[in-house]
Amino acid sequence: MNVNYKAQLIPDGRASKSSFTKLIENEEFSYIKSIHTSSRHAYKSDSQKRILAMLGALLFVIVMIMLPLQQTKAQTLGDGVKWHPGHYYTILDHGKNKSWYMWQVYNELKSTPALQGLQVRYSWKELEPKEGVYNFAPIDKHLAELAKRNKRLIILLELKEFGTDEASSPVPAYARTSVYEGGAYAFANYEKGVTVGYGTKLWNDRIQDRWVALVRALGKRYNLHPHFEAIGFTETSMGDPKEILSQEQIESYYKSLLSINQEMRTHFPNTVTYQFVNYPRPILQSFVGGLKEMGAALGGPDVFIEDLGLLYPKAPRGIYNYYPELSGSVPLMPSVQHQNYRTTQWGKEGYEPSVSELLAFARDTLKANYIFWTRDPDYFWKVLQLLNKNQQKTTQAGGLNANCPSAYMRCIN
Numbered sequence: 001m002n003v004n005y006k007a008q009l010i011p012d013g014r015a016s017k018s019s020f021t022k023l024i025e026n027e028e029f030s031y032i033k034s035i036h037t038s039s040r041h042a043y044k045s046d047s048q049k050r051i052l053a054m055l056g057a058l059l060f061v062i063v064m065i066m067l068p069l070q071q072t073k074a075q076t077l078g079d080g081v082k083w084h085p086g087h088y089y090t091i092l093d094h095g096k097n098k099s100w101y102m103w104q105v106y107n108e109l110k111s112t113p114a115l116q117g118l119q120v121r122y123s124w125k126e127l128e129p130k131e132g133v134y135n136f137a138p139i140d141k142h143l144a145e146l147a148k149r150n151k152r153l154i155i156l157l158e159l160k161e162f163g164t165d166e167a168s169s170p171v172p173a174y175a176r177t178s179v180y181e182g183g184a185y186a187f188a189n190y191e192k193g194v195t196v197g198y199g200t201k202l203w204n205d206r207i208q209d210r211w212v213a214l215v216r217a218l219g220k221r222y223n224l225h226p227h228f229e230a231i232g233f234t235e236t237s238m239g240d241p242k243e244i245l246s247q248e249q250i251e252s253y254y255k256s257l258l259s260i261n262q263e264m265r266t267h268f269p270n271t272v273t274y275q276f277v278n279y280p281r282p283i284l285q286s287f288v289g290g291l292k293e294m295g296a297a298l299g300g301p302d303v304f305i306e307d308l309g310l311l312y313p314k315a316p317r318g319i320y321n322y323y324p325e326l327s328g329s330v331p332l333m334p335s336v337q338h339q340n341y342r343t344t345q346w347g348k349e350g351y352e353p354s355v356s357e358l359l360a361f362a363r364d365t366l367k368a369n370y371i372f373w374t375r376d377p378d379y380f381w382k383v384l385q386l387l388n389k390n391q392q393k394t395t396q397a398g399g400l401n402a403n404c405p406s407a408y409m410r411c412i413n
Contacts, residue, residue, distance in 0.1 A: 083411030187239030219267025
């Protein structure tokens with residue numbers, strides 16, 4: 001049955017206490033009541049007191065068994081990696097901290113079982129507004145809301161952001177100094193020279209050090225959380241830098257990016273880590289090889305069905321050629337973004353594909369284990385209708401490849 005998601009909002013259900021929890025509370029109340037009664041009646045027998053003591057001990061054992069799920073999971077992960085492949089919702093940046101927006105998103109998750117959870121973007125300046133001072137409260141809030149719904153969180157760390165002024169820079173204010181070479185570089189739309197965004201100067205050693213520190217702090221806090229599914233970085237393309245960069249700076253940028261990905265694998269040993277990769281084509285063979293060697297997932301910022309650059313079959317090959325070759329070795333995680341709903345090629349050429357075509361390409365050509373569906377206001381209801389069809393409801397991964405990749409010792413579902 002198709003649901004009109006434009007017109008219908010499903011009220012957010014509140015989880016009730018389990019019968020087991022109620023039983024414990026009732027027993028605790030009875031026990032406390034009996035203690036008060038015994039203190040008023042001196043004729044209580046020793047045998048009755050022993051029974052009460054035994055009941056108290058039993059309740060203590062039960063409470064210890066009912067420790068939070070994440071503590072139990074943390075003790076059993078070992079060398080395993082949390083593995084819940086399938087479809088995830090990428091929410092828009094402007095709504096991620098707004099209650100009205102998230103209320104609707106959570107309702108859509110509830111009514112769409114094939115959606116495993118959310119992908120949420122965070123910038124460096126959001127998570128470390130001052131040097132060494134971290135703000136993980138927004139992550140904690142999303143994680144708590146998803147955990148109580150038995151959904152999962154995937155975060156995407158932004159190395160570049162789009163925008164026409166420096167307020168769009170993903171770099172915190174403290175890193176926009178000469179010590180960090182200003183922290184960010186402006187990039188333009190190709191051949192037109194107009195600033196469209198800002199990227200991070202990863203070739204600067206101090207910036208690399210700050211990213212390593214951030215990754216370590218995130219890993220310490222979230223690696224063992226059972227509902228923290230994955231963490232990764234935005235696309236490898238640097239855009240068209242407005243300042244002329246040396247070959248040394250460019251090479252250092254990608255070496256640094258691989259190094260930070262390795263740090264992420266080290267500090268998230270029980271969590272999927274990934275890198276969105278698209279351009280430049282000449283670096284792809286060695287860069288993707290580095291990701292494979294460390295066991296990092298290959299992701300992508302776009303699903304363009306007909307894009308000539310991404311599909312280019314000759315050396316240097318486009319990134320789409322690497323997906324089927326890596327299938328079964330590392331996780332594969334393409335994403336459907338705004339422009340992908342509207343055209344099959346970069347630059348608004350091609351035709352407008354159906355969401356079924358996008359799914360088929362990501363699933364069958366790119367061999368996806370995970371797909372990130374951007375919640376575009378003009379298309380999200382079509383995505384929800386597609387994901388509620390039987391084909392996506394027959395398996396937990398929504399019809400995607402759920403096999404544990406060989407890069408992992410074992411996968412934990």
